[in-house]
Amino acid sequence: MKRILPPLLFGLIGAAILVGLGTWQLQRLEWKRGILSEIESRIGGAPQPLPDMVSPAEQKYQPVALSGSIGEEALFVLVSAKQLGAGWRVISPFTTEDGRTILLDRGFTPVDRKQAPARAEPVTVQGNLHWPDDRNSSTPDNDVAKNTWFARDIGAMAEALKTEPLLVIARQITPPDPGLTLMPVDTAGIPNDHLQYAITWYSLAVVWLIMTAALIRRRSKED
Incomplete structure (x- = not known):
């Protein structure tokens, strides 16, 4: 038991950290979706007059x-x-x-x-x-x-x-501009890779547990 306890604890703690990172990325995913939804709503909102005072943070989109x-x-x-x-x-x-x-x-x-x-x-x-x-x-x-x-x-x-x-x-x-293709603003160019990051962290957690199990199995056979 003494031989397998350290790798077991190491494996469980490591997997817990990786799962925590994956969960954090899922939380970031929901946050980013909310931001993108807010931007899309602003882009398609009712037209407003040109501002007299420029404030990029407030007037963007x-x-x-x-x-x-x-x-x-x-x-x-x-x-x-x-x-x-x-x-x-x-x-x-x-x-x-x-x-x-x-x-x-x-x-x-x-x-x-x-x-x-x-x-x-x-x-x-x-x-x-x-x-x-x-x-x-x-x-x-x-x-x-x-x-x-x-x-x-x-x-x-x-x-x-x-x-x-x-x-x-x-x-x-x-009337439209002849020969020109409009390129309006949208959210397509704003990255939202948090789902891929979450999958990566969860996959690493699975691999970590598999490697931990293999190490414990090998040590058990040595006893």
Whole structure:
């Protein structure tokens, strides 16, 4: 009994820790689902006016409905989109009926079509305010001279297009932009891997117990 007690305790304690980690991940899964549900509800909520004071934490994903005109200038952000391949996000200035000019993400154009259709006529836009987190330590610097951007840096883009530092991601443009595919905000890009982590921890707990049982069996035969 003395020979099997240490590995038995070691095995049970280790398995309990692994099961605890798996359970914690399941709790995180429910928490993350709640966050995603809240974001989806906010994205599809009733449109609100453009804010006068910018507060990204409170206004992120805020739905808006705008009427106005799209400027002729455009900035191009290199992206890769599922089912669409490599291409550009087109960012243009948008001037509202009351004279405010903001940034408008008009959608996606293929990489070999680095152009944005000019819009002379008035348009209406439904979309969401956003402060995208495109940049990380491996993101190259924007090549402003060649109009090749690698991240939607709102401050730099607003300065380049002489707009307010507000970005609206279009969900619908009426009349629609010819040749552009809308890329509205959604929760698809927000990771939620807690279920996979939970399965991993529970699987490790099972393996741990199997190895413990094998060790105890071997020691029992040695007695």
